[in-house]
Each structure stands twice: as structure tokens, then as C-alpha cells.
Amino acid sequence: MSGWNLGLALPEWILAGCVLAALAADAQGRGEWVRRFAWFGVLAATAAAGLQGLLRLDTGTKLHAFHGRYGLDAFAVVFKLIFGGTSLFILAMSGQWLSRVDRGHGEFRLLALMATLGMFFACSIEDFASLFVSLELITVCFYCLAAFKRNDARSVEAGIKYVILGGLASAFLLLGIAFLYGATGSLEIRALSAHADDLGHAGASLLQFGVLLVIVGLAFKIAAVPFQVWTPDVYEGAASPVTAFLSMGSKAAGFVLLLKVVRACLGPGADAGLRDPDAVRWLGLVALMAATTLLYGNLGAMWQGNLKRLLGYSSIGHAGYALMGIFALSEAGFAAVVYYLMAYLFTVLGVFAVIILVNGATKSHAIDDYSGLGRRSPFLALVLTVGLLSLAGVPPLGGFFGKFLIFRAVVDKGGVLAYSLAFVGAAGVVISLYYYLCVVKRLYMHEPGPDAPATIAVPAPMKAVLWTCLAGMFVLGIFMGPFVALAEEAARALVASR
Amino acid sequence: MTGFLAWLTLIAPLGAAVVLTILPGLRRSSLGPLVAVGSVLLCAATSLIFWMGGKSTDVESTWTWMDFATGAGRGIELGVLVDPLSKMMLLVVGWVGSAIFLFALGYMKGDPSIGRFFAKFALFVFSMLGIVLSTNFLMIFVFWELVGASSYLLIGYYVDKPSAVEAGKKAFLTNRVADFGFLLGILMIWNLTGSFHFGEIEAAVRAGKLSGADAGQLALASFLIFVGAMGKSAQIPFHVWLPDAMEGPTPVSALMHAATMVAAGVYMVIRVFFCFEPLGGADWGWAPGFVAWTGGFTAILAATIALVQRDIKKVLAYSTLSQLGYMVMALGAGAYSIAMFHLTTHAFFKGLLFLCAGSVIHGCHHEQDMFAMGGLRKKMPVTFWTFTAGMLALTGICPFAGFWSKDLILDALHAKHLAGLQLAATATAGLTALYMSRAWFLTFFGEYRGHAHPHESPKVMTLPLVFLAAMSVVIGVAGYFDWLFPVQGYLGKWTMQVLHVNASIAIVSTGVVLLGYGIAWAIYTRPTLDRAEAVRARFPAVYDLLWNKYYFDDFYLWLVRSVQQGIARVCRAFEENVIVKGLVGVPVGFTTWVADRSRRLQAGRLNFYAYVFVGGVTVLLLFLLAVGAR
Amino acid sequence: MTVGHLVTLAGVLFTLGMLGVLSRRNILIILLSVELMLNAAALAFVAFASYRGNLDGQVMVFFAIAVAAAEVAVGLALVIALFRIRVTVDADQVNLLKQ
């Protein structure tokens, strides 16, 4: 536990170094170098995280740095790989998007890099202080990214809404941490589970109130009901690569932190913070949030005419499914959430890559402008269709196996609450299939509009992104063996972490 | 050896039909029809071999069609059973069939798709042989359906004549409705006796294992089986399809709707007679009584309708109905061997009459209305004399075949003290004489009223006529006196008791027949047919009733059009509104409503979002406090 | 001044900030109220730190202040950008994105 062993946080050091270097390069106006530093930073950090994972694969235990404030285990490694992958895709996509924007290339990549640093750091936090700091680092970067198109009223409005509501959420989070600190006397997340029974009546209720407020803060981050009101507007207002990064990066970061907190206070282990009389209530709370998020996301999306707004609602729906995984409160449940996010990575980024390309040609996100894409550019239509079907959870794609694992974990829990949640999830799948197929219908069954552009040019990096996402979706859907093992390793590490 | 021969007889016509359908080359060549005729001649030959072989050729060989335990270790089987009854029926099918096939060669010569016709004709013979040779109820049901289907194909042979297609469909559906009852009967019998095989069922019934309740059920089962027979043998409620079946070519009407197919029902009841008299004693339960009275009604009814028909084939069709009524009466009275004897004789002379009608129609270039013929005896002498022989046989004049078999039926009815039926039978004999002689006078006497120039039919058509005429003379005598064709004793277990023509009954029936001739002579030999018009004018109500065939057709049409279609329309309406709109519409509607409501939540105003956020926190707090407060 | 009083004060301040966010129409004031809520939380931290007797709470306050500063900076920048485009700071005007 003791000792600095700074070497452990190698990926974070690399990223921080590149951020500084990029800042310096941007100050001198050499935009090209900012791009190089960004790419180098993310690649090196991901490689380092991967290496660390390989090296320490055997030892089940968790390694600590910064005197126990920074932990490294399979769970952290897996999520660092996920975040590394996400930001690589985002850098490629933003490269394509920035080519259409004249100013601010450097700032965009800097913000993205800093957000990635925040995500990397969030994976390894052990205490609430670093939780708060990493969370805020990510969020503030996204405030700026959301409002990046300064001269577009909608983007600025999105930014403002995000700032104010984000601030509100951070305030609640901070108050929650304060109460937890008051109840347990230390900022360690681990402390939650240790002291529960000897706190006496006042302390216990303080603890529960604190946990509730922390969950409110994190629920805002992953856009769970009732804190999801901001998502559709910000998704629609922000630029496409930012929305992609939001829907994947920030949501996954929210889930990482939520998983750590839930493991500590509700987790499967005997040492869970909230003992049985309270556990049932919290279980009901999580189930309620999962079901309502699921239904709200899917029902809201049924009427959307704008594709990005539709994806906003659908991301709420997917948060609901991941929450179902957390509801299961078992190793299988957490593994399902990890796998679900892996599959979600390739799916949602693939869809957004297509949106960026199509938007570049048609300058609009209305679903009607996608009609007849099947004839005009078949490859884009294919990737979009496969992406939407994977979002809907149709085999043989990754999305299906993610949902399958989630259902498996929930049904494994047993009990009336679990089965009814499973059936609500089933209804959600059907509703989601409806509005995804409405979009697919546009692509293939409608003729292209009179002024629709001919085949849309796909530059090399974007083609690589599209092929990787396509391959990722199929591989995660069919050859799921190794990835399931990875997810289970991460879940085992999370549950075992002391 | 005989087993193989029996299987060969059965399979040969099927082989001909399959070969003709598969090889269009053969079908279009002149050789095609000969293949079909060859297969029927083979059947005639083997039937003769079986007949000559006597007891030694009785054989039963079975082939397991599907091996599911349906009782007593037997699966669902197809088999061949050759015993006295099936040998006799084979003779009828073989010989009458051959004659009609040869006739058809001539009759259908001009037809472009003659190959297709003979393929279907051979298919029919195969299905008929299947019924004759079947060993168990399921097999007889299988071929029952095949006969119905081949009659559909043959009646509807002239595809571009809408009336022919309609008649074919009517025949098929009426038979299918009757088969509904037949299958129910079979299943009930299987339920009672535990097996489908005839021999085993007879053993079970004979062994008297059936208690009181079962006997009642057996009576119901036998009634349902008789319903199947009514469908095929066109008894009262199911008779509407036979007259319309005349739309088919004449050889079809001759073979199917006179000689063999309609006789299948009678043959089947004879084959399973043990179901109809379970207790053997006087008390037969109500089934045989019902059978007898159905036969009686059909006989009388059909005879009256035949009086007013203008189409020569329609007259013969109703005459067939009437004669079938006779046979069914004999069945009801328990005289199975006599019914079989009448069936045989009827096959020959009714086949003859139909072929004569065919030859007349062929001669008058497809003119079928008797009132447009007349005076054909000079132009078509052979047809005239053979028609006369057939008529005499049908009406039952002494040396001819009809006399012996019909009078034996009258004796059987008398022996069973069924006075009412005997009276009806005698009246029918009179009416038969009336309408047959009417047809005779109208067609062959007086001047030719049509505008074609009739000519005698070629040799290939007249030869079968002569053969059948000879047979319809010889067969009656030979059968009665057990000379060549021992009817009474031959059928063994089917013979109730050996009967001899009772002189007094014979005299009465012959008198009635001669009376019929006299009336017809009086009305229909006038050159201007004015007297016929006068008779019709005097009884307009009766004429209309008879002309509309007692309104059976209209009743069925109403039944189908309003009742059945009505229900179908109600179901469709139910489908579209309740199921599509209700079962599916409601949940979809509810989901879209909720979706619309939740969309309103995004009002777009900042403060409202903050309200939702804070409201959410309070809701969660309340939930925690409310659910199981500490 | 026991811990209870201090925490109650923090709670009151927090609620005031919340009400400010809910009711005020001017975005600047809303930002201000958010800052107030963050500071209220920092106050709670100080209260618990003194109650628990270790310095973690105090350290947390620094983090809170740093984050609040970052946030308000971004918020103000956005308000200026909004003003340049929409010439208004009224929260109700900001409703282009809805449904």
C-alpha cells in the first residue's frame, strides 16, 4: 500500500507529458505538432496500459501507487484499453470533421487529449478526492467540446445547458462525498464497506444519504433517468465527433466510477457497506432507475426525425441496459457491463463515423436525408445498418451478445423483481428494433431524394475506422470467447479489490 | 403367385397414368391411349383368371405403409385382398371398363389432348381397383379420396366450359363432405374394435365383445360409414352432384357414373356388412332400417325427376340414381348377395345405355337434347337395337338381366316383411319403364327433328355396344340359375338365404312395367308431340317441382352462398378489426402515446431541466425513505 | 459551534443555491448559484474535517475550489459567446433545442 512507485502510473505520465508538449506546440502556433503529440500520446498510453496488463497478468492482486491513492488491476487495464481505443477512433474522426472547420484544430485535439487523461486516471482511482477530480476534468473538457462551434447558436446553447446542469450535478456529488467523509472519516472508497455496522444510527443514515447523492452525481454522468434531461439537447447541439466521444467516453467513465462505488457499498462481497435490511431498498432503487431509463430512452427515440437526437435517446436506453447489469450485483453482472461497453464502443463509433461522412455531404442530420443511401453509397449504408442492428441487439453482432450477457446476469439473480426487469428489457429490445429499422428502411427501401449527392467520398483514415468498427462488431458477436474471458477477469478483479 | 398378380392388376393402371403424364411425347402420340387401354385389358384378363381359379386364388398380402401401433400389432397398411366378393367386382370393373375404354378410343378420336384424358381415366381405374382390393378401412378411405379426385379431374375435363369446372368442383366437395362422415365412422369403429383391418373387426363384432353401449355406438358408426357410401353412391342428400357430372365426356359418365364409381358405395357397405347387423338376430338396431328407407326414397324421387328430363344423359343419370336406390334397399333388407347381383347386371346394361347415348350424341354431332332427335332407328340400327336390349334389361322384362336381379330384390323385401318398401320398389319399376320408353320413343321413333345429319358410329364404338348387349342378356339368366355365374351360393357368407323368383311378385312387376310402356307409347309417339305438351300443361305445379329437382340444388346454393360465405365474411371482419386493430393495435397505440408524452418532457427551457433534476433527487430520496424505513 | 450547526449551515447554503438555480432567469445568476452550492459543499467538508480531526477534508476543499474556478471560467466564456450570438442572457430564450 505504501510507497510512491510512480512507475505504475506510466500511461498517465505519458498522457500528461504529451498534453504539456501539445500546449507548448499550440502556443507556438505549430498545429501539426499538436496532432502528432495527440496521436503519439494516446497510442503510447494505450500501449503502456496493454503492456502493464500483460506483465502483471499472473498476479491476481492489485498494485498501488501514490500511497494507495492509485490502484492498478485487470479492471483498470481493461477500461484503459477501452478508453484508449475510443480516443484513437475519436482522433481519427475529428481529423475528418476538423478538415471542414477553419480554426481551432489545436484546441479540439488538446481538449480531447485532456479528457482521455481524465478517463485513464478515473480507471485507477481509489478514493473520492481523485474520483471527484478525474470526473471534473473529463466534464469540464466536455463543456468546452460541446460548445466548440462558437458561432453556432445551437452548439453554444448545448454548452450552456451542459455547464449549468453539470455544475448542479457536481455540487450534489461534492456534498455526497462530504457526507460520506463525515460518516466514515476517510476519503477512501474502501472505507465505505469497512465501517458500515459500527457507525450507529446517525452515521448510517448519513452514509446512506451520502451514497444517494454520489449516485445522483454519477447517474447524471451516465444519463440515467431522472437525470437524463440534458442528453438529447447536448447530443443534438454538439458537433458529431464530440457527440461520439460523449456517448462513448464520458458514459463509460461514468460507469467505471459507478461500478467502483456500487462495488464498495452494495457489491456482492460479504463486506458490502449496506447490509441486508438496506440492500433490498437499494436494489429496488437501482432496478427502478434501470427500468425507467430503459423505457424512457427507447420510447423517446420512437418519434425522432433527427438522427443524432435519436442516438441521444438510444444512448439513454443503453445506459438503462448497463444499469440492468449493475442491478444484478454479481461478478457475472459486472462482466456483462464491461462486455456491453466493449461492444457499444465499436457500434456507436461506427455509426457516428458514418454520420460525420454523410453530414459532410448533406449538411443535415435529418433521417429523411439518408433515404436511398443504400443505392448511392452502399458501403456507408452497410456500416450504418450493421451498427444500428448491433445497437438493437441482433445476432450475429456484438450488441446482441452484450445484451445476452446482461439478460443472463439478471435472470441468474432470480426473484420476481429480476424477472420483471428482464421482461421490461425484452420490451425495450422490441421497441428499439422498431425505430432502428425505421432508419434502415430509409436507407434501402426509399429512393434517394432529387438533390441527394451521388456517392459520398470516404477518405483513407475514415475507411480504416469503418472497417475496424465493422470487424469489431462481427468479431464481438461471433468469436466472443477471448473477450468474455477478458471481461470476466476485469469483473473478478473489481469484486476482489479490497 | 396370385398375390403378385393382384398387385400387378392394381399397379398397372397407375403405371399407365404416370407414364402418360411424365412423357409428353408418348402422350401426344397415338400410342398413348393404347397404353391405358392395355392396362385395363390386363385387369380384365386377371379378373378372369381369379374367377376361374375359384377358392385357390383367395389371397391377402399386405404392405406396411406407416408402422404406428394401431392395434393388434398392425401398423397403417395397404394391401390386396382377393376373395369371392372382390373377384366379382373385379369382373365388373375389368370387363365393363375394357368395353368403355375401347369405346372411348373412338369417341375421343378428334380431341387434341386425348393423352391427358386417358391418363386421368387410367388413374380412375387405379383408384377404383384400390377400393375393390382394399383390406382395411384406412386403405379404402385413401382410395375413396382418390376416386373423388379423379372424378373431379374427369368431370372438369373440358376446362374452358365453366359449367364443367363447376360440376367437377360440386362433385368433389359433395364427396368430400360425405367423406367427413365416413372418416368419423372409421375412427369410431377403430375406437370400438381397436383395429382397422376388416377381418379383425369382423372377428371382434362376431365375438360379441360389444356390450349394450357399444352396440349403440356401433350403430352410429355404421350410420356414419353409410353416409360415406351415400356420398359415393349419390343417395338422397348427397345426390345433387351426379346429374351435373354429365358435363364430363360420355365414356366418363358411362364408366364412373353408371358402372363402377357409384357402385363403390354399395360395394363398401357389402364389404363391411358385419357392422350393420351386429347382433345377427331380428333386432338390427336402427341403422339397417335407415339404409333401406334412404334407398327407397332415392329410388322413387329419382324416377319421378327422370320423367321430365330433356337431356338423354340426364335421364340415364337419374335412372342410375333410381337403380342405386334399389341396391341400397337390398342392403337395408340384408340381401347383400342380391344387391351385388343387381350391381353387376346394372353395371352392364347401364354402361350399355350410356354408350348408346354416347354413340347417338357422337352421331348427332354433340346434340344431347332428345327433343332435337327422333327417327334414328333407321340411320343408326346397331345403336338402336343395342339401346333396346339395354332398355329391356333395365326395365326388367323376363329374359333380360334386369328382370332377375330386380325381382330378387322385391322378393328379399317381401321376405323381410318390408311392405312399404316393396310397394315403392314396384312403383319405381313402373316409372322406370315410363321414362325409359319415353326416351326410347323420342330418340328413335318419329322424324328427325335436329338439323345435323346423323350417321352410324364406326366399328370400334359399335363393337363394345354389341358385347355389352350380349352380356346384359346372358348375365341375368346365368347368374340366377348358378350356371356360369353362380350368384347365390358363390358369395358364401354374404348370402342371407337363397331366394327364388316368386311367381306372383314377378307377374305384378311385369304388369306394371307394361303399363308404363303403354302410357309412354300413348304420349310420345304422336308426331307433333302435342300430347306431351298437353300433359305438361295439365299439371304445371308438379312439372315445375320435378324440373327443379325438388329444389335441392337451390337449397344447397343458398346454404353455401349465404350461410357459409356469411360466416367467412364475419370471420374476416373479426380478423381485421378485433385481431389486427385490437390485439395488436391497443398495445402499439399505448406505447406510441407514452412515447409522445415522454417526448414533451424535453421542453427545452433550462430552468425546467433543473426542476426535473432536483425533482429526480427528491423522488429517489422519498423512494428510499418510503421503502422499508429503518 | 458543533458539527451539526455547521452542517446545517452548509445545507441551508446548498438549498439557497439550488433555489437560485431553479428560479432565476439570468444565466449569470444561475452560474453564481451553482458556485454557491459548490462552496456550501466545501463548507460541509471543513465541518466534517474538524469533527473527524484529520486534514483530508481540508485538502478536499482545495480541490473543490480549483474545480469550481475552472467550471465558472468555462461558464462565463460560454455566456459571452451566447451573448455575442443571441444578444441575451435570459435562460428562457435558450430553447432552440427541444422535443
Added chain:
Amino acid sequence: MLSLIVLLAPAVGCFLLFFMKERDDADRERIRGAATLSVTASLLASFWMWLAYDTGGERYQNVVDVSWAPSLGIGFRLGTDGISIAMVVLTSVVIWAGCYVSRSIKDRVKEHYILLLALVTGVFGVFLSLDLFFFYFFYEMAVIPMYLLIGVWGSRAAQYSKEYATMKLTLYLTTGAVFALVGLLAVYFQGSEALQAAGRLQPGERTFDIRLLGEAVYSAGFQKAWFPVVFLGFACIVPMWPLHSWSPIGHAAAPSSVSMLHAGVLMKLGAYGILRLGFDVLPLGAQHWMGWVAVLCCMNILYGGLVAMAQRDMKFIIGFSSSSHMGYVLLGLSTVGVMGVSGAVFLMFAHGIMTALAFGLIGWFYDQTHTRVVDDLGGMIRQMPFVGTCFVIMAMASAGLPGFANFASELLVIVGAWKSSFPLAGTGLSVPGWIPTIAAIWGIVISATYLLRAVRDAWFGPSNPRWEGLEDARAFRHRLPFVGLILVLTLTGCFPRTIVDTIKDGVKRLRPIPSAPEEAQR
């Protein structure tokens, strides 16, 4: 090994087609050739499996077992028993004919064949897989290609647009599938626990292997509670009466080759699912609940027939007649007896081939007349004698004429259902066997009525001047699918033992089937 070929042949074909270009007609021919080749490979393999099936030997043959995700117990397990062999042969014959019938598709041929082969891979996967996960995986996989096939190449169905029809179909199937998924997972967990208790699995280890789950002993309460969930999930694709409203519209809107597959094979997926997962895994549940199914399937038969009688569109008539025939299958299944269930499986086979033939023929004349309404199609037999004769043969087979497989199977179902009694769960009383049987037999009469009326209106009667230019299926490759289907229909109809023995061998080993050999009436 053979089962692998049957499954992978269309999959590989589908994959290869991706890389073919569709520039002109020569390419299109090459694409059609490649697709037909891959389908013929699976046809030959399935026939080989059928002939090489040794009755009475090992229950599951041609087994392939590759561990896929061991920690979850998922394995890529393929294998066939009596029932699945019949279904695999049916699918391969129908898709083989479907590929030939698809020649009439002119635009976007590559996508059409890719989706068709993907659909067939899904269907083969369901019939072959012995792993619960892959069973569900392939079952769901077959739904989306169906959506695109109907949506893009389909046609208007009476008053419903093709988009409505295909959306309704997809949502119905997905609802059923997802509903069943919850049930399957419950079976997976309960089965694994039972197997662990019985010592066949290490504690904590779980398996999706259907063979093991089939041998696990579940508590009666569990079986009775979860059988309806699994059954209803699969029943809406069968389709059972109240859940059938998607099927006729789906048939009518689909292009001919897709409606062949849809009616011929997709509807059998549900019945196969009920057999494999409802009967074998939850036998007590089957015996407990199947009484209600017998009552519902009477509605299926009579209601389907009557509504078909009021239809004017030929595809709707065949669509409703299919749901009426599937009523017989359900009746056969609800007898839970050797003869009844074997009859049901044999009827699934026979009905599949017959409906495929029907939709192939309708597709043929629809491509030229562009209308399927029976009233304005008059007297076409003169212009199209071959297609007309095949249609009459099909109508005869559908009306239950002996000599075709439909009659033999319906006979088995009726005789099997006659003596069995159907206990109504929850009400304590039980329906005697002869009531649903009478409804079934009357259903045959109804089916004869509307089929012959359709044949009379469309084919016979005076030749309609509008249809002068119709050309018949003269070329060999146009006639091949129809002749092939009729051949299979007649061969299995005249010599049913070739396939019924295989099916019986499979059915006998299902758990709920009383195996007493001298079980006379069952």
C-alpha cells in the same frame, strides 16, 4: 462433419458473394450460379445425412462439438436427431427451389442473394444446433434478412404496404423470440443447478448443451411455470391462433422466393423450438399445458379456413391456409403421443414443401400478370398448361389428396388425436379427443372448398383476353424447382416410411412421449 457442411455452405456462399461485382447481366448470372451452387452443396449433404441416418442407433448423429466460451458453458455444438434431419432436408429442398425461383429478381441481385443465404444459414443453424445459445443466436439471426428481403423486393399486400407488413412481421417475431429468451435463460440456470446436484457438472459450472439440459431433472413447479413462457415465445411464429395476424400479410408482401422460405420453413422454426425446448426439456410442463393448445388449434384450423374462404388475393388464401395447416401441427403436438407428434413433424415437412410449391407458382404468374386477385385472373390454364397443372396438383395436395405427403401426415395427426384426451390445466376437466379431431376433419373439407374455388376462378373457365401473352415455364431451369418439389411431395406421400421412420425414431426419444411399445391408441 456433414452438419458442418450443411451449415457452412450457405454461410460461405453468402460471404463470397460480398466480393462479387454486379455490373451487368453476366455478373448476375454468375451470382445466381454461385448462390445455387452453395445451396446445392447443402442439399446434397442433407440428403446424405438423411440416407445415412441409422434408425435406433445413437440419438444425436453427425455431432460437432467445439467449446466457444467455456466460462459461460457456450459451445458450438451441431448435431441431428430424427426430427431435425427431416427439417434440415425440408429447408435445403425449399431453399434450393427458392434459388431457382429467385431468377425473376432483376435489381440488386447480389444483395438479394446475400440476404437469402444469410436467412438460410440462420434457419439451418436453428435446426442443427445442440447448444441453447446458438439455437437462439441463429433463431434471431434469421429475422433481419427477412425484414430487408420483404421490404426491398416485396410487393403491396391488399390494403397493407410492404413496409407495414415487413415491420409488423419483424416486431412480432422479435417479441416472441425475446420473450422466449427469458424462459431459455431460466431453463439454462435451473438445468445447470440440477446437473450440478446430479454431479454431471462441477459446482458453479454451467452449460448451454441441450443434450445435458434435456437430461436434467427439473422440479414440477418449475416446469409448469416456465413451459408457457417458452411455448408462447415460439407459438407466435408457428403461428398459433390469436398471434397469427402477421403471417398472412407477411406471406402476401414477400417476393416469391422469400415467401417460399417464410411459409415453408420459418413457421416450422417455432414448432421445432416447442419440440426441442418445450417438450424435451420441460416434459411435465408440456403434458400439463398442451390441453389448452388443442383447443386453440381448433380455432387455428376452422378460423383460418373460414377467413381464407373470404379472401380474394391468392397469396392471402395460401397464407391463411398455411395457418390453418399449422393448426394441425399444433393438434399433433398437443397429443403428446408417438403417432400424433410424428404426424405433426411429418406434416411440417409436407406442408413446407407444398407451400413452397404454391408460392413458387404464384410468383411465376404474378411476375407477368402483376395481380393476384383471383377474380380478374381467368382461364390461365390455356396459356400456361404446365404451371396450371402444377397448381392443380398443389391444390389437390393441400386439400389432402392421398398420394401426397399432406394426406399421410394429416391422417397420422387425426388418428393420433382421436383417442388422446386433452386435460385443460387449471380447470380440472379434460377435452375428449374426438372434439378437436372433428374440427380437424371439418377443416379438411373447408380447405378443399376454398382451394378449388381459387383454382376454378384463377385457372379454369373462359380464357380472359387480358392474359393472352402469358408464357408458360418452358425452359428446363424454370420447370426444375416445381418438378423437384412435386417429386419430393409424391415420393414421401406414396412411400412415407422413408421419412416417417426417421421422424418416429427422433420423436420416440423425446421425454414426455410415453414409450410403452404396445401403447395401442397413442
